[in-house]
Amino acid sequence: MRKTTLLLLILCLFGFSANAQEALFRAQQIVSPEIHSDNSVTFRLFAPNATAVQITGDFLPTEKIETPMGQMDGPGKTNLKKVENGVWEFKTNPLGPELYNYSFIVDGMPSTDPSNPFLIRDVASVTNIFIIGGGHADLFKTNDIPHGTVARRWYDSPGLGMDRRITIYTPPGYESSNQKYPVLYLLHGAGGDEEAWIALGRTAQILDNLIHQGKAKPMIVVMPNGNVIQDAAPGEGSMGFYKPQFMVPKTMDGTYESTFMDIVKFVESNYRVHADKSNRAIAGLSMGGYHTMHISRFYPNTFDYIGLYSAAIMPREDATGKVYNDIEGTLKTQMKNGYKLYWIAIGKTDFLYKANVEYRDMLDKMGMKYEYVESEGGHTWRNWRVYLTQFAPRLFQ
Amino acid sequence: MRKTTLLLLILCLFGFSANAQEALFRAQQIVSPEIHSDNSVTFRLFAPNATAVQITGDFLPTEKIETPMGQMDGPGKTNLKKVENGVWEFKTNPLGPELYNYSFIVDGMPSTDPSNPFLIRDVASVTNIFIIGGGHADLFKTNDIPHGTVARRWYDSPGLGMDRRITIYTPPGYESSNQKYPVLYLLHGAGGDEEAWIALGRTAQILDNLIHQGKAKPMIVVMPNGNVIQDAAPGEGSMGFYKPQFMVPKTMDGTYESTFMDIVKFVESNYRVHADKSNRAIAGLSMGGYHTMHISRFYPNTFDYIGLYSAAIMPREDATGKVYNDIEGTLKTQMKNGYKLYWIAIGKTDFLYKANVEYRDMLDKMGMKYEYVESEGGHTWRNWRVYLTQFAPRLFQ
Numbered sequence: 197m198r199k200t201t202l203l204l205l206i207l208c209l210f211g212f213s214a215n216a217q218e219a220l221f222r223a224q225q226i227v228s229p230e231i232h233s234d235n236s237v238t239f240r241l242f243a244p245n246a247t248a249v250q251i252t253g254d255f256l257p258t259e260k261i262e263t264p265m266g267q268m269d270g271p272g273k274t275n276l277k278k279v280e281n282g283v284w285e286f287k288t289n290p291l292g293p294e295l296y297n298y299s300f301i302v303d304g305m306p307s308t309d310p311s312n313p314f315l316i317r318d319v320a321s322v323t324n325i326f327i328i329g330g331g332h333a334d335l336f337k338t339n340d341i342p343h344g345t346v347a348r349r350w351y352d353s354p355g356l357g358m359d360r361r362i363t364i365y366t367p368p369g370y371e372s373s374n375q376k377y378p379v380l381y382l383l384h385g386a387g388g389d390e391e392a393w394i395a396l397g398r399t400a401q402i403l404d405n406l407i408h409q410g411k412a413k414p415m416i417v418v419m420p421n422g423n424v425i426q427d428a429a430p431g432e433g434s435m436g437f438y439k440p441q442f443m444v445p446k447t448m449d450g451t452y453e454s455t456f457m458d459i460v461k462f463v464e465s466n467y468r469v470h471a472d473k474s475n476r477a478i479a480g481l482s483m484g485g486y487h488t489m490h491i492s493r494f495y496p497n498t499f500d501y502i503g504l505y506s507a508a509i510m511p512r513e514d515a516t517g518k519v520y521n522d523i524e525g526t527l528k529t530q531m532k533n534g535y536k537l538y539w540i541a542i543g544k545t546d547f548l549y550k551a552n553v554e555y556r557d558m559l560d561k562m563g564m565k566y567e568y569v570e571s572e573g574g575h576t577w578r579n580w581r582v583y584l585t586q587f588a589p590r591l592f593q
Numbered sequence: 594m595r596k597t598t599l600l601l602l603i604l605c606l607f608g609f610s611a612n613a614q615e616a617l618f619r620a621q622q623i624v625s626p627e628i629h630s631d632n633s634v635t636f637r638l639f640a641p642n643a644t645a646v647q648i649t650g651d652f653l654p655t656e657k658i659e660t661p662m663g664q665m666d667g668p669g670k671t672n673l674k675k676v677e678n679g680v681w682e683f684k685t686n687p688l689g690p691e692l693y694n695y696s697f698i699v700d701g702m703p704s705t706d707p708s709n710p711f712l713i714r715d716v717a718s719v720t721n722i723f724i725i726g727g728g729h730a731d732l733f734k735t736n737d738i739p740h741g742t743v744a745r746r747w748y749d750s751p752g753l754g755m756d757r758r759i760t761i762y763t764p765p766g767y768e769s770s771n772q773k774y775p776v777l778y779l780l781h782g783a784g785g786d787e788e789a790w791i792a793l794g795r796t797a798q799i800l801d802n803l804i805h806q807g808k809a810k811p812m813i814v815v816m817p818n819g820n821v822i823q824d825a826a827p828g829e830g831s832m833g834f835y836k837p838q839f840m841v842p843k844t845m846d847g848t849y850e851s852t853f854m855d856i857v858k859f860v861e862s863n864y865r866v867h868a869d870k871s872n873r874a875i876a877g878l879s880m881g882g883y884h885t886m887h888i889s890r891f892y893p894n895t896f897d898y899i900g901l902y903s904a905a906i907m908p909r910e911d912a913t914g915k916v917y918n919d920i921e922g923t924l925k926t927q928m929k930n931g932y933k934l935y936w937i938a939i940g941k942t943d944f945l946y947k948a949n950v951e952y953r954d955m956l957d958k959m960g961m962k963y964e965y966v967e968s969e970g971g972h973t974w975r976n977w978r979v980y981l982t983q984f985a986p987r988l989f990q
Contacts, residue, residue: 227836245700247642282701303642304679307704313719313827314834317710326834340824340831343756347744349768359740371746371863427737430710434737437711437723439624466768 226283228311229298229326235290237326239298241309244282246302250275251286253298253323254578269545269574273301293333294578295398297323316395318577319387320440334405335585336398341408342368346400348390348432351462355455360421361428362459363390365400366467367407367414376470378592379416379463380501382584383480383487386508387442389429390421396577402584412588415477416467420459422480422487424451447483448510450519453490460498474536477591479503481580482548486510489555490519496530501591503539505583506575509551524562531564537590538566541583543573623680625708626695626723632687634723636695638706641679643699647672648683650695650720651975666942666971670698690730691975692795694720713792715974716784717837731802732982733795738805739765743797745787745829748859752852757818758825759856760787762797763864764804764811773867775989776813776860777898779981780877780884783905784839786826787818793974799981809985812874813864817856819877819884821848844880845907847916850887857895871933874988876900878977879945883907886952887916893927898988900936902980903972906948921959928961934987935963938980940970 228240239251256272276284297316300307308315312324327333344367350359367377382399384392393399399417406412423444427433430440446452464471478499480488485507492502510519538559542552559566569586573579625637636648653669673681694713697704705712709721724730741764747756764774779796781789790796796814803809820841824830827837861868875896877885882904889899907916935956939949956963966983970976 241702243700243702245644246702302699302702302704303640305638305640305643305699305704306707307699307702308707308719310703310705310719311836312834313714313717313837315712315719320710322705322707322710322712337833338825338830340756343747343758345744345746347742349742350740359737361740428735433735436734437709439708440710 226311228309229324231326231328235292235328235330236288237291237328238285238287239276239300239309240311241276241284241300241302241307242282242311243284243302246284248275248303249278249284250301251298252301253296254576255288255291255294255296255298268547276300291328293328293330295325295327295333295336295581297325299323317391317440318396319442332582332585335402336581337405338401339405339408341404343404344368344400344407345370346394351459351466353455353458355458356424356451358427360426361390361432362421362462363394363419364463364467365394365403365417365419367403367416369414370416370468374468375414376468377414377416378475378477379418379467379469380477380479380588380591381418381420381459383420383422383478383484385480385482385484386447387440387444388484389423389426389432389440390419391429391432393417393419396580397584398581399584402581403588406585406588413592415588415592416463416469418459418463422452422484423447424455448486448508448519450490452487453494453519456487456491457495473498474500475592477501477503479505479539479584479587480507481505481583482508482575492535493523493526493530496526497533500534500536501539502535502537503583503587504541504552505580505587506542506546506548507540507552507555508548509555524558527559527562527564531562538564539569539587539590540566541569541571541579541586543571543575543579545572545574546579547575623708625706626721628723628725632689632725632727633685634688634725635682635684636673636697636706637708638673638681638697638699638704639679639708640681640699643681645672645700646675646681647698648695649698650693651973652685652688652691652693652695665944673697688725690725690727692722692724692730692733692978694722696720714788714837715793716839729979729982732799733978734802735798736802736805738801740801741765741797741804742767743791748856748863750852750855752855753821753848755824757823758787758829759818759859760791760816761860761864762791762800762814762816764800764813766811767813767865771865772811773865774811774813775872775874776815776864776866777874777876777985777988778815778817778856780817780819780875780881782877782879782881782903783841783844784837785881786820786823786829786837787816788826788829790814790816794978794981796981799978800985803982803985810989812985812989813860813866815856815860819849819881820844821852845883845905845916847887849884850891850916853884853888854892870895871897872989874898874900876902876936876981876984877904878902878980879905879972889932890920890923890927893923894930897933898936899932899934900980900984901938901949902977902984903939903943903945904937904949904952905945906952921955924956924959924961928959935961936966936984936987937963938966938968938976938983940968940972940976942969942971943976944972 230238250273252271252273258269261270276286279285309324476499485504492499627635647670649668649670655666658667673683676682706721873896882901889896
């Protein structure tokens, strides 16, 4: 090998694809978001020819937005100011501990922040994220503590006639012990999939932290895909890349509930678990809360811990009607068989609040015991992450 | 539970976070990219007030771009046309089979495509992707065949004094058999991490497909993080969210090579593997090719299969000099110990082409055997994916 030049050395150290390079040079000059020592945050965007740049994010006061379903709370918006060299800026007040999301609107066009490569997909929308630490938000961080393993596997579902992708968290020490573990089945909402809880829900970080702090028992967390027509999340399955939708057919017609034991059987024959009721928990958000309610009563002697997070309690008279067949009878059986925790949580401004009041009324009339947590806020991942931090410590104690 | 309204039903079915919702309503009207039956592709962007929208992507002819390191090939650009209702469009000619990437430039501002939620991060840049099927590109798809498992785990590196994240692919059937498997260690380039090969490289899809077609032996693929100062990819480790960089300290000073056996020991004590030379392969791209070259000669009786993809063969006289200590002596030992395949691949326009010619000259003079593959194109993931499809079938035969 002959002498080579310094240029080559530099090029080698910059040995990355040319595509990445040019965008890098543009973006490199900008830091966004910049989190200051007082937890205020400055956002910056290079948009030299824009006439108006806004930011929308869940740290801004909510605004009423018009939707085809009527007026709802939406994320707030505010303007960035053009400062210099084509850069626009907005600085927040100091923010409290939280995992926040945001995106920009540039002359009416939605855009993520090209300076921030940390993005989360929520159904078909991609937004940037950042964390202000402290308090409960430290549970969302990857800290320097023992970590569990997160596996994306495929299981055979005879009931649905396909191999399906599933996300499974095993706790720190699982691989190096012969111990058996309890299992939490954790279900996503409409438009979600087997990526939702692990990405938007920060499940691995929350469990790692709670287990390390001695606040939760080491447990396996199983995050299946509740859209029975999919083998996997959009982009991860045999349907290839396509725009994710909310209204996936057959998600609330009972098919998932009636085939759910395919998942339990897979887990219990492939992992070292305590395969009994006292070591099984099930919880879900929104549509996943609906699934949780029905699965736990369809198999009324299977789960000792049941968590309904902002549950989509659906009207019995509509398309989902047959799922509710004999609801009081099956709930009575579940009640008679016994369980250790039936946990219902919802935010005060959640559009499902009233449906949950009605469901609790029914449980009250039946004398069916539950615990109820009412939080601030609405139908948001911000609440669902917190519900997980509250629910997991209650399990398997 | 009392009667509820149809509105509630609709809201429940749309039971997703309000944040996602508004962006959805804007993006919902647009389909982009739209792949037509002749494999031409239409891109669309809603940018009602923009005065100029361009697309840049690796399906366009390359253009010379000016960089601080001199003139290099960059991705081409072309203009979108404003069609109606604030929507801009560009339609390609029919494209050949490939996994392509692209992004937009809106009035000078780089932007991803808000209608396409499929994104890949390459160092600090995020671009959209799509696949035109057929030929080798079918290997990049998730097909309806048995799938391996992809796990993100943490291993203890005594040499580096930390727990580190690692991505491991186990082939279909691994969990349901008692079989032992061979192992390919697959290393990323500068600015990459343990996410690079699995995301940009489509390793799981390529291996699933090659194994299913009988073209590759079932094998474990281990994708470690070669940046020894990191415990994990940016955003996945204890350093939290920060902008990924190319020039990570200590990546090419020999530290990784000298601690690499921590990874091999972890794999061989945690997986059912054939722990012998004939069942170990190592390959890497760019900086990972440099690591591969050095690791395989530092441990000259360890790997029977060695793959250098666009390897960053660095000058001996520079910062990396000591890594090259006794290179001819150690290569001679490696040669004497024997190996089954020493495979070197590079693109004709790669900026490392000359360095690889010089390295092959040295091997030629020493009489050290290797196979050489010269492809079109340059220093791109497009080449590295193809190299993996060519290299994997050669292993463990």
